[in-house]
Amino acid sequence: MTSVAVPCREHHARAFQSSPSAIVVTTLATGRILEANESFSQLTGYRHGELLGRTTAELGLWHHPDDRAFMVAQLQTHGHLRNVEFAFRTKDDRIAIGLFSAELLAWDGEPALIATVHDITEYKQVQNQLKAALERDRLLGEIALRIRRSLELSEILATTTAEVRQVLAVDRVFVGWRDEKTDEGRIAAESCDPRFPSMRHWVFPADEVCAATAMFTTDRAIAINDAEHSDLFRDDADFREAFCVRAVLIAPIWQGGRFLGVLGVHQCSEPRHWQPYEVELLEKLATQVAIAMHQAQLYQQVCGLNGTLEQQVRERTDQLQQRLAELQELSELKDFFLQAVTHDLRTPIVGMQLLLNNLLAKHPPEETIALPRAVVERLRRSSGQQLEMLERLLDSHALEVGAAALHCEAVGLSELAAAVVSDFQPTLAQNEATVQVHLAADLPTVWADPLQLRRGLENLVTNALKHNPPGLTLTLTTGREGPQVRCEVTDDGVGLENVEALFERYVRGKGSRYQAGLGLGLYLCRQIVEAHGGQIGAHSEPGAGAQFWFGLPIAHG
Incomplete structure (x- = not known):
C-alpha cells in the first residue's frame, strides 16, 4: 500500500x-x-x-x-x-x-x-435521454421497415401490435377499424398480455365510433394516464372494467384525409403516466401503418388487375383450345361421315348397278326386259336402305338444331311398346329373334310426341337386331321409377364396348359388321329422349349382352 x-x-x-x-x-x-x-x-x-x-x-x-x-x-x-x-x-x-x-x-x-x-447526474440524464431517443428512432426505423416490408395487411397489423407492445412494455396494443358499411368499430389486430382479457371479438357501437372519431381532428394522439378518473371514460365503466383498462394512449390512423381507425395502447395493471416520447412514438407508428396500408391496398389492386388479366388470358386460351378441339372433331367427323356415306350408300347402289347390268347384258337392246319379283324385292330393299339413311341424317340435323317440332300429347308407354313389338314381328322372324315383353299395366302417361317416341323405341330394337347375329332374344320392359316412366330393351347378344360413346354421332359398335349404317340410330334415340326432358343410358359388357334404357317424366294434369 x-x-x-x-x-x-x-x-x-x-x-x-x-x-x-x-x-x-x-x-x-x-x-x-x-x-x-x-x-x-x-x-x-x-x-x-x-x-x-x-x-x-x-x-x-x-x-x-x-x-x-x-x-x-x-x-x-x-x-x-x-x-x-x-x-x-x-x-x-x-x-x-x-x-x-x-x-x-x-x-x-x-x-x-x-x-x-x-x-454528473444531469449529464447522465441527458446522455440517457439522447441514447433513448436514438434507440427509439432505431426501433421506429426497424418497426417501420418490418411493417412496410410486408404487403399483406393482416401481417402488417399483427407485426405492428406485437412490436409496439414490446417496445413500450404495455399490456395491450390493438388496431381498431371502422366498418364502412355499418360504421361499427372492430378490432383488426391485437397483441395482449395473457393475464388480461382479449378485445379481439369486441364490437363498438356506431354511435360510440362516431363520438370517438370526432375527438381526432389531427394526427395527434390522446393520452389518458388514469382511465378511472377520466371524463372520456365516464360513461364506459363497463368496458373499462371488462378489459381492465387503467391507462390509455390512442393515435389516429389517417389516409388521404380519411379517418380509418386507431392504433391503441392499454395499460391494464395500473395507471401510467405516458411520457412525451411514448406519445410521439405511437403517432409516428400510426403514420407508418397508414403508409404500409396504402402500399398493401395498391399491391392488392395490382394483384387484382394481374389476376383479372391472367383469368382473361386463360379463358381466351381455353376458348381457343376448345374451338380448336371442336374444329378437329368436326374435321374427323367429316372424314368419317364421307367414308361412311361412301361405303354404306355405295353398297346398295353398286348392287343395283350390277343387277341392272346383268339384265341388260342378257337381253338385246330391242327386247323388253321382264323383271322377276326377287329382283324387284332387292331393288326395293336397296332403295329403302338408302332412303332410311338419308332420313336419319335429316332427322339428326333437325333435332340437333331444334328445328324438329314436337307434337306432344299424353302417351301410354306400355301401349306404345306393345304396338312396336307387334309391328316388328316380320323383322323379328327374318332375324330369327324372339321377344319377351314385361309391360306394366296402369302406368302414368308421359307428355310426348308419339311418332318421335315410337321412332326412338324402334331404333333401340333395330340397333339390337343389327349388331347381333341371328337367334337373338330380346326383352322389352316398362315400369315406373320415381317421377319417371322407364323403358328397357335388353338382349343376350355379343355385347358392346364403350357403350356411352354409342350415343354420339357416327359411332357404331363392333357388332355393326352384321348390318350397314351411318351410326346415327342411337344418336337419334338420345336426341329424341332429351328433347322430351328425359334421360337415356346403356349397360353392356362384351359377351354378356346389352341393356338400353330411357326414362321420361310423368305427365301432370
Whole structure:
C-alpha cells in the first residue's frame, strides 16, 4: 500500500473546504468519514456535523453497497482510482451519479482514502435521454421497415401490435377499424398480455365510433394516464372494467384525409403516466401503418388487375383450345361421315348397278326386259336402305338444331311398346329373334310426341337386331321409377364396348359388321329422349349382352 503524507492541515484547510469538487476522506477499513468539504455536504444533503464520525454504510450513501468494496480493491491493487462512475443516494433519497477519483493516504497513522466526486447526474440524464431517443428512432426505423416490408395487411397489423407492445412494455396494443358499411368499430389486430382479457371479438357501437372519431381532428394522439378518473371514460365503466383498462394512449390512423381507425395502447395493471416520447412514438407508428396500408391496398389492386388479366388470358386460351378441339372433331367427323356415306350408300347402289347390268347384258337392246319379283324385292330393299339413311341424317340435323317440332300429347308407354313389338314381328322372324315383353299395366302417361317416341323405341330394337347375329332374344320392359316412366330393351347378344360413346354421332359398335349404317340410330334415340326432358343410358359388357334404357317424366294434369 502506498501512502501520501498528510499536508499541513492549516495550510490546506481553506483550499480543501473551498474546492468546488466534492471531497471526502474515509477510513480504508470501515468507510468512517474523517473529513468532508462543503461541496460534499451540498452534494449529499448532509450537514458537516452529520457526516463526521459516521460510516458511508450507516448513512446509506452507496446505492450499490458492493461498489465501495470494488473501489477499495482497485485502490489496494493500483494505488489509485480514476474517473469511475458510481451511483450514490442523497439524504432526500435521491439517486445521483458521481464520477469518482480516489487515492490512498495515511490519516493520523490510520490507512485512509481521499475521494473526489463530480456530480454528473444531469449529464447522465441527458446522455440517457439522447441514447433513448436514438434507440427509439432505431426501433421506429426497424418497426417501420418490418411493417412496410410486408404487403399483406393482416401481417402488417399483427407485426405492428406485437412490436409496439414490446417496445413500450404495455399490456395491450390493438388496431381498431371502422366498418364502412355499418360504421361499427372492430378490432383488426391485437397483441395482449395473457393475464388480461382479449378485445379481439369486441364490437363498438356506431354511435360510440362516431363520438370517438370526432375527438381526432389531427394526427395527434390522446393520452389518458388514469382511465378511472377520466371524463372520456365516464360513461364506459363497463368496458373499462371488462378489459381492465387503467391507462390509455390512442393515435389516429389517417389516409388521404380519411379517418380509418386507431392504433391503441392499454395499460391494464395500473395507471401510467405516458411520457412525451411514448406519445410521439405511437403517432409516428400510426403514420407508418397508414403508409404500409396504402402500399398493401395498391399491391392488392395490382394483384387484382394481374389476376383479372391472367383469368382473361386463360379463358381466351381455353376458348381457343376448345374451338380448336371442336374444329378437329368436326374435321374427323367429316372424314368419317364421307367414308361412311361412301361405303354404306355405295353398297346398295353398286348392287343395283350390277343387277341392272346383268339384265341388260342378257337381253338385246330391242327386247323388253321382264323383271322377276326377287329382283324387284332387292331393288326395293336397296332403295329403302338408302332412303332410311338419308332420313336419319335429316332427322339428326333437325333435332340437333331444334328445328324438329314436337307434337306432344299424353302417351301410354306400355301401349306404345306393345304396338312396336307387334309391328316388328316380320323383322323379328327374318332375324330369327324372339321377344319377351314385361309391360306394366296402369302406368302414368308421359307428355310426348308419339311418332318421335315410337321412332326412338324402334331404333333401340333395330340397333339390337343389327349388331347381333341371328337367334337373338330380346326383352322389352316398362315400369315406373320415381317421377319417371322407364323403358328397357335388353338382349343376350355379343355385347358392346364403350357403350356411352354409342350415343354420339357416327359411332357404331363392333357388332355393326352384321348390318350397314351411318351410326346415327342411337344418336337419334338420345336426341329424341332429351328433347322430351328425359334421360337415356346403356349397360353392356362384351359377351354378356346389352341393356338400353330411357326414362321420361310423368305427365301432370
